[in-house]
Amino acid sequence: MKNILFSLALALTTVCTVAASADSSRPELASAPYRPDRGSVLIRCGALIDGRSEDVLNDVSVLIRDGRFSRIASQIDTPLGVEGLDLSDYTCLPGLIEMHAHILESFEELVDLTLYYGYSHEDFMRAGRKYSQLSVAAGFTTVRNLGNYYGWVDRDLRDEINRGDTVGPRLQISGFYLTIPGGGGDLLEPGGSEDAIPPHLRMGVSRSVDEFRKHAQEVVDGGADVVKVIASGAVLAYGGVPGEPEMSYEEIAAVVEVAHAAGLKVAAHAHGAQSIKDAIRAGADTIEHATYIDEEGIALAIEHDVALVMDIGAGDWMIEQGRKQGWVEEFLRKTIETTQVQRESFKRAHEAGVPIAFGTDVAIFPHGMNGIQFAYMVEWGMTPMEAIQAATSVAAHYLGWEDRVGVIKPGLMGDLIAVKGDPLDDISILENVRVVVKGGLLFKAPEQNTP
Ligand SMILES: [Zn+2]
CATH class of the missing domain: 2.30.40.10 (Urease, subunit C, domain 1)
Incomplete structure (x- = not known):
């Protein structure tokens, strides 16, 4: 009897151990x-x-x-x-892969971009850490950061994540925007003084082909993973006209030459039809926004195997919130002007067979909400599987990280x-x-x- 009890106790212990280890495993x-x-x-x-x-x-x-x-x-x-x-x-x-983020910035500054003048390196790092965690929690384990006003803070955030000191996605970073004075990557207001803006917010502001080439080399030498140019006017910048070119073909080509020589890809912000074509002909690897792409641009994108990264998910949220939050009136107006036409362009480009990679421009809506764009991509013509692949294998290909992520x-x-x-x-x-x-x-x- 004693032996039986002992065996039973042993059996129970074993059961408990198994259960416990299954739980703790x-x-x-x-x-x-x-x-x-x-x-x-x-x-x-x-x-x-x-x-x-x-x-x-x-x-x-x-x-x-x-x-x-x-x-x-x-x-x-x-x-x-x-x-x-x-x-x-x-x-x-x-x-998931986010091809177009601004991981240090947020829509909160769209009431007044000059707020950035007073932000310190640590202010941006603190924001970047928070947004990085939100990206991972939303399933975006790889993020391409396409620009920040304060030069190189994204590099410090990337390195911190890669050391395991911060929870965040695998980051490709671009260091700073390459843009003309008063362009989509600059904080200059029309009629404003350039002297009022701290120089660390304008590291990529360039006035000639030679200056673009010099600043592109600085982006490469500083350890960026990708180079970002602002080819056309921007929606969320003072005075920019999205449909109009800002950089010339020669300026874009000079940047591409420097980037490609170092093995880096070039992401070109281009809303306007002319800038889209200039950027593709100059050798850019992805076109960001592509709002007013025309038939010739679509044919060129296919011919050059250039992917479009079209942020068609944010507009509704922005228009609703922008009014409530009192964003700069000009930004709101341009958001309204571009939202629907971009979606129609998305549908045309996709039907024609242009590669499309998932990118949301997150920052212009809350970090961690990136996934809302999937439903728009399906609504505007993709199958659910195509939308998933746009944020996985297709995105990885255009990141140049096919051997790393996406499948x-x-x-x-x-x-x-x-x-x-x-x-x-x-x-x-x-x-x-x-x-x-x-x-x-x-x-x-x-x-x-x-x-
Ligand atoms: Zn952007």
């Missing part, structure tokens, strides 16, 4: 400081969209080892020492998100990302959400 939530890209985890996905294939896999296991995808199979035995994450009630996708496949970084339900049935589900893994580390856990 869930990876812990990563928080700063952490060792980036060193996580190992075995994830069970109810469904899996890999970012490139048209097919959805059901009931599949994904193994991430030392930060990278290692195996994808219907059944994988748990390797010793690797924790498990049960997402069998979820759809898994690659970590769930062995060898790439272990960046994976999960949503409840089927995004191919309802794309807006991507506005509510429930689980985020980056480099094999868990940054957002299922239980953080209410069911």
Whole structure:
């Protein structure tokens, strides 16, 4: 009898131990400081969209080892020492890619851009850390930061994230805007004094082909990952006319020459039809906004394999909030003028077969809301799968990071998100990302959400 009781107690202990270990085997939530890209985890996905294939896999296991995808199979035995994450009630996708963000800035300054004159490096860093965390929580594990007024703060933020001192996405940074005086990347008001603006906010303001070339070289030498030019007028800049060119063809070409010689891509802000064509002919790799693209521009984009990054998700939010918040009247007017025409251009360009990568210009609406654009992309002509690929494999290609992110496949970084339900049935589900893994580390856990 004693022996039986002992055995029973032992059996119960064993059961409890198993239960406890199953429970504790869930990876812990990563928080700063952490060792980036060193996580190992075995994830069970109810469904899996890999970012490139048209097919959805059901009931599949994904193994991430030392930060990278290692195996994808219907059944994988748990390797010793690797924790498990049960997402069998979820759809898994690659970590999402935002091609056009301003990670240090926000819509709050659209009441008066001169507020930026007084902001310190640390003010921008503090904002950047906050917005970085919001991006990751929204499922955007890779973000291309296309400009900040205060030169190089994005580089410091990128390096901090890469060291594991801040939670944030993989950042491609551009250092500062290359723009004409009073252009879309400058804070000069019409009739205002250039002397009133602190020089660290105008590092890329250029007056000639030679100055553009010199400043582009500074962007390259300073450690940027991508070069941003403001080719045409901007919506959210004083005095800019979105349809009108600001940089000449020769100026854009000079920047492209410097960037490409260093192996960097060029992202060209261009709303107007002429600037879009000038930028493509000059060799730009992506066209940002592309609002007034014409048929010739569409043909050129296809011919040169240039992707359009069209921020068609923000307009409705901006118009509603801009009125409430008292944004600069000129900015509101131009937002209203460009919102619908850009969506129509998106539809035409997509139907013609121009590559389109997901980019929202986030900052002009709240960081972390990037996912609202998916529904607009579907409304304006994409299939849900095309919209997903625009934010995964297609975006990775135009980042030049195909060997790193954008697809769930062995060898790439272990960046994976999960949503409840089927995004191919309802794309807006991507506005509510429930689980985020980056480099094999868990940054957002299922239980953080209410069911
Ligand atoms: Zn922008």
